[in-house]
Amino acid sequence: MSSTKESEVVVLGWWISMFTARVRIALAEKGINYQYIEEDLPENKSPLLLKHNPIYKKVPVLVHKGKPICESLIIVQYINETWKDGCSLLPSDPYLKSQAVFWADYIDKHIYPGTMIIISSKGEDMHKGVEQLLGYFKVLESELGEKPYFNGESFGFVDMALICYYSHLIAYGKVANYNVEKDCPKLFAWATLCMKRESVSKVLADPNKIYEMIIAYRKQNGTED
Amino acid sequence: MSSTKESEVVVLGWWISMFTARVRIALAEKGINYQYIEEDLPENKSPLLLKHNPIYKKVPVLVHKGKPICESLIIVQYINETWKDGCSLLPSDPYLKSQAVFWADYIDKHIYPGTMIIISSKGEDMHKGVEQLLGYFKVLESELGEKPYFNGESFGFVDMALICYYSHLIAYGKVANYNVEKDCPKLFAWATLCMKRESVSKVLADPNKIYEMIIAYRKQNGTED
Structure with missing residues (x-):
């Protein structure tokens, strides 16, 4: 510490x-x-x-x-x-750093709005939203490739940028009928590895609690099925 | 060089x-x-x-x-x-750097979508779009304060992030009936200072050409008055 x-x-x-x-x-x-x-x-x-x-x-x-x-x-x-001591969260090489920032930016530009569409819609609109979201995941899976983490061997900036959505994506899957494990197995394996880190598992919200909040939100907004 | x-x-x-x-x-x-x-x-x-x-x-x-x-x-x-030689475009102090990145991010999150609303709308919608855009400018004027540049005495990251919109804002003003000089005099004075730099004035597009393109775009999209 x-x-x-x-x-x-x-x-x-x-x-x-x-x-x-x-x-x-x-x-x-x-x-x-x-x-x-x-x-x-x-x-x-x-x-x-x-x-x-x-x-x-x-x-x-x-x-x-x-x-x-x-x-x-x-x-x-x-x-x-x-805090320069300890692990580095971003590569020091300017090119590698620019790539990490690019992908973190991609995640926030696409995944957050993508999830907002899902929790605010139903029927065909929700189905389209899920297809779009899975499309973004496929792009991210391709970027991950065969590496354990986005940056390679160590947990870093892009991993942090994406894993924080994990509990939400599990909860939204129950609402919108998708399954990250089945639909994006590589990304699921990466997430499982990230979830073994205490830094991650200790702070992510309980997907069941998120699910309850979404259901309440959808009732309030007239988007429940 | x-x-x-x-x-x-x-x-x-x-x-x-x-x-x-x-x-x-x-x-x-x-x-x-x-x-x-x-x-x-x-x-x-x-x-x-x-x-x-x-x-x-x-x-x-x-x-x-x-x-x-x-x-x-x-x-x-x-x-x-x-390229670490020559002027630094961003402060090296992490806090000052975070503030510069925050404001550059603010500019792209608000000014670009704000201008897109204006060139794609007419009548009351356009009027609302202009009011919103001028509101963002007021926030930026407040952040600029009495400094010559956003970062203080020298031209830097936030200045670069905002001045690149200059020709567009002049051209859009002709379409949407606002006037940066009159409506945001502090920001106009800052822009005038930036425009004295060859690095800026040499690469910004001609506002008249941008205006012609917007008019053609609006005709094509049925949003001309």
Whole structure:
């Protein structure tokens, strides 16, 4: 564990947020002690959250020595550059780094909107959404290739960017009738390997709880079957 | 000028693309010689573009010693880390760097979609689009504050991220009846300062040509007034 004082590093998060999990995974991989503050979302944003993320008013926020950093991929890069000891979360070679950032960006540009379509739709629209999402997974499976992790032999930036969606994808599969294990076996094997890491398994939300929330959300929005 | 051989560095671009301009500004600021290849877009994507950007099939692509890097903000970071001589495009301090990346990301998340709404709509929808866009500009003006550049005294990452939209914003203003100079005087003063740099003024497209293209696009899509 790093000698960083817990009070120096604060994470404002929400248990269901995959982006909060991403930041917590990065801190755990670096062995950084931190104080975790659970926000009462989506309704009751705390004054601390509004103060530290006035632009988006969203979690996660990393507050380091009083200074806020927002947006999870930016936070993970900040963590990597600030605590240089221990494992490196990103390659130091500029080309390899650019490729890692490219794929993490691809994940957020496609997987998050892809899942939002699924939980907000039904029938043919939902079916189309699932096809599209599985298409993105196939692209990611192809990028993973035969490597254990996206970056090669060690768990890194792209793995962190994607594994934080795991519990959600399991839960959404129950709603939208897809199965990551069957439909994307390579990606499932990679996820199983990632889930063996305490940094990951300890912070990901319980898929059953996510499932319950989606069902409630769909009832509220008239999209239940 | 750097001693980099022109053939080592290739940019695949399109004259009207603000993202291409962003990459060319960064290379010029670093004094890097490069070969520029104009793509015949949007219809005739070259085999080179399809080979080097198989995921998005979009410009710009930077090809450095045969290796492609895609997505303009990722390319600018790659340029900054690869050619360390001369000016630095991003702060080396992790916190200041995270803030610069945050604002560049804000620009692409809001300004680009904001302009797309304007050129694709008319009447009340266009009016709402303009109000929204001016709102984003006000946020950026507030972030700029009294500094000459976003990063302070020197032209950097956020300036590059935003100034590449300049010609488009002038042209869209003629279509949508807004005026950056009148509506956002601080931002206009900042843009005027940026436009004095040869790195910027030499690569930005002519607003009149952009205007002609928008008018043709709007006629084709039935959104002309």
